[in-house]
Amino acid sequence: MHRSARRGLAIASTIALLISAAGCSGDDGSGPGGGSVPGVTDSEIVVGTHMPLTGPASAGYSKIAPATKAYFDYVNANGGVHGRKITYKIMDDGYNPANTQQVVRQLVLQDKVFAVLNGLGTPTHTGVLDFLKSNRVPDLFVASGSRSWDQPDKYPGTFGFNPDYTVEGKILATYAKANLAGQKVCFLGQDDDFGRDSLVGVEKVLGATGVAVKQTYVTSNTNVAPQIGAFKAAGCQVVVLATVPGFTALSIGTAARLGFKPQWLVSNVGADYPTLAKQLGTAAPLLEGMVGTNYLPMQNDTANPWIQLFAKINKTHNGDAPFDGNTVYGMSVGYLFVQVLLAAGKDLTREKVLQTVQKGGFQGPGLVPLRFSANDHSGYGGQRLSRVTGGVQSYFGPAYETDEADGPVNEYTATPVAPPANGVPTVS
């Protein structure tokens, strides 16, 4: 056969194959849409998320989306929302922004999701902001404390959830200023927006000269001995950590073997006691006295009605997975989303959901207020401090609220609400 003809044939057959492949999958890919609102039928609401379920960054995070799904399954078992069941499509992006591009397009264009909920990660989610905006997909409760989600003018459909890193830095620094006055404060942060924004918050309270030694780490280098050694050499007494859980444990472990015992003040990102204790193993007593922050009920507070509810759902709908801060987080996201769906009414549209979130007024498990309004899309606006005593992490003192700018750090005194009796929110 003529060579060029053969090659032409090869290309043609390739493309024909592609078409047929695309054609086949095109049929089942038309999704549950059908109606005018993508992802919504009379009996179902389809939402999706992107999460690292595999890869080096998956530790801990891989448990969030299953917990959210478990909460939705619980709600579905109790009749759903306005008679509709929630289907939660969890896509693994391995914390790789290139994969996020693919899976989010698959969710939106092929699975025709109604909204993207709780997409995780700053570098991953930043890449799909524009795509979600141009497709008018509600982008709710992004799982990261970056300030990028709070840009109502640029991204009207995007809302945050976590308190941003600057808010957190301000609250940790306020604690240091009030209770550890005169001590030398040092800072270790991840070399990205997490570490940077957190340091901004710390310096807003302590002043530009208030932090004696500033060090950074990169996740691709698991030796923090040089940084911790520098803290020890400088005689730091308080170390603020803007670190992911792995590096919190690593920093505390490294400090112990260098004979360095400062007061640790740890970002909520890396302060979940069960996660840290599990990683440190027999060295877990090193966590004694660690001060952390959080804004959701503490996972070990079995007297808290929210924890009772979530633990029950974890048992019945989540395969009784180990219960930790990530589980509480995932279920809290689910609860808030169900609240929003309920408040948006039976006649569900994307515009209505966005308006509903902007209207705000949602009260749930959180200890601090959610700051949703027309010009604020930032999510939780404060945190409460916790301390590890006798191997138990518990809250102390009041909850604080503040903003990411120069506003003061105020106590937040409103009493927390209890969950509804059957665990499913009702229209208020």
Place this chain on the structure above:
Amino acid sequence: MSATRAAVPPKQRPADAGDRPVDRRRGSTLLRHLAIMLAAGLLLVGVSYAVEPFRNFQLATVAAYLCATAGLTVLTGLNGQLSLGHGALMATGAYTVAFCQNAFADRGMTGGWLLPLSLGAAVLGTVAVGAVVGVAAARLRGPYLAGVTLAVAVVVPALAVTFDGVFNGEQGLSVPVEPPPVSLGPYFPYERWQLWLTGAATLLALLLLANLIRSRYGRTFRAVRDDEVAARLAGIHVARTQVLAFVVSAATAGLGGALLAVLAQSVSPGAFSLTLSLFLLMAVVIGGLGRLTGALWGAVLLVALPDLTHSLTEMLTLSPAVAQRMEGNLPLAIFGITLIVVMIAAPGGVQGLLSRLGRALLARWSARRS
């Protein structure tokens, strides 16, 4: 023979890895390739109307990866140089296009000719980087070359974090891209436009590559791969040839990265990690090393295999406890097994397998005719 010399890939290769005799037939190679590409382009336009937006985007991604895999297969398959650093070269192209597009947008410049300009700049920028790496690479063989290119693959994303003032760290840069031209109508699907853009750029790159392979340069590439000493005796400047191959390969990798950035409308270091470089290498070998059609299969697999394995896993209904363990991991396991099985069953890759099948069918057909 010294140990370092032994590290050079052995000379025996799959019988059809681009070692075909020089084409002596009359007729212009360029015209023939042009006709094939034109046909492919027309088909692509047809396909873009036949399938839904997500498939359009996937095909566009295939096209972007194809640029990179085609360049890598020329370097590794035809010139015998191993590169674990093509992800870094793609990042170079991606960031260049981001800088250009942002610069144009900041100055309020608009027009259809800006994007080709940015893509051209991306290719040039990557060529410069590729030339530097290529000069170093020309001195190295086998695993030593792999070591240096692997280090390049790790360094480039890390630089984006180190110089975060310029590159905006892990978060990366956004790439402003203009909507489809108004002349296509107000409701022209954006994904179809993306496929047209990347498809056109990729076909152009493939056309140039195909001609290069058939030219004198292509022959010197292969000569250097097969026997450096003989090539040198035949008057071929080995180092220069190797640098040239690296530069050509870098140019297409840069274009591929730039197209990916345009597709994603953003660029961040996490998308160009070492994993990407390794996946590109897997793609060209699985597709069939040294053949542009092999590069096509590789690019298709890069996009289709994760999707397929995911759909496969979704069909299983599992209890929550089991599902939590399987989710994400099962697709990876299937992916891994596929790589191993294909490599063992068809060492020449998909294209080698198809060629074998094709030849067998052809033989049977002609046997029946005679």
Place this chain on the structure above:
Amino acid sequence: MDRFVFLTIDGLSRGAVYAAFALALVLIWRAARVVNFAQGAMAVAAAYVAYTVSAQTGSYWLGFVVAIVAGLLLGALVDRAVMRYVDHTSPLNPVIVALGLVLLIQAVLGMVYGSEFRPAEAPFSRSALTVGGLAVLSPYDLFVFATIGVVVVGLAWIFARTAVGLRMRAAAFAPEVSRLLGVNVGGMLTLGWALASGVGALAAMLVIPTELGLHPHAMDLVFVSAFTAAVVGGLDSPPGAVVGGLVVGLLLSYVSGYAGSDLTPLAVLVLLLAVLLVRPGGLFAPVAARRV
């Protein structure tokens, strides 16, 4: 000065582990001309087995021994069940198969153990002993140095002084001739894989307690450093792997201590270029490349 001593010791103790891991790579390269990209994943799998055994029995040392045995068996298994069937005429085929193995092993570990970090215990204290007010080695560092010293000397002894070692070298260097002389070449290859994988498992047991903990990806970064070390030293040279490992360990420590940890990848690239542009076959290349 204190800081310099501190960084030096820190670098040496990591470098020792890189050296052991690089040694494992060199073993397979010499035996089979394959750069085993699956080395890290295989070593992690062995470490997970050790974790399970230690958790069940409460004995670190039993787990330690089991890890090495598991490493040996896994190496033999990979050779017998997978690598033997791979077409080695193109050097890239085994590399791709190894990458496939990485994906498969990590996925299976993720399914069985989940993607959480598991605590990895160190058998000795990691707190540094102080001599004259200067914090020097920790007992664990001493354990690492001693273990790796034993491995290096043991391997040298096997290859230089024992009949099996001689056969392995012969089988790798001249398989056809060796086969004619009655050497079981296939068996020697399997033995080479087993040995290398056992050494890799040992290195993983030593390094994982100093890192984030046990995780399917725990050895990814160590693999990159160790591969660099092997290349710097020269893939054909076991002493080169040891020197390369120590050099890379020191470099990483000094650069993150004095310049910032984000610059370490750049420093590694500069080291590689500096060494390889002068000696394209690594520091310990036996013979300079032939030029025409």
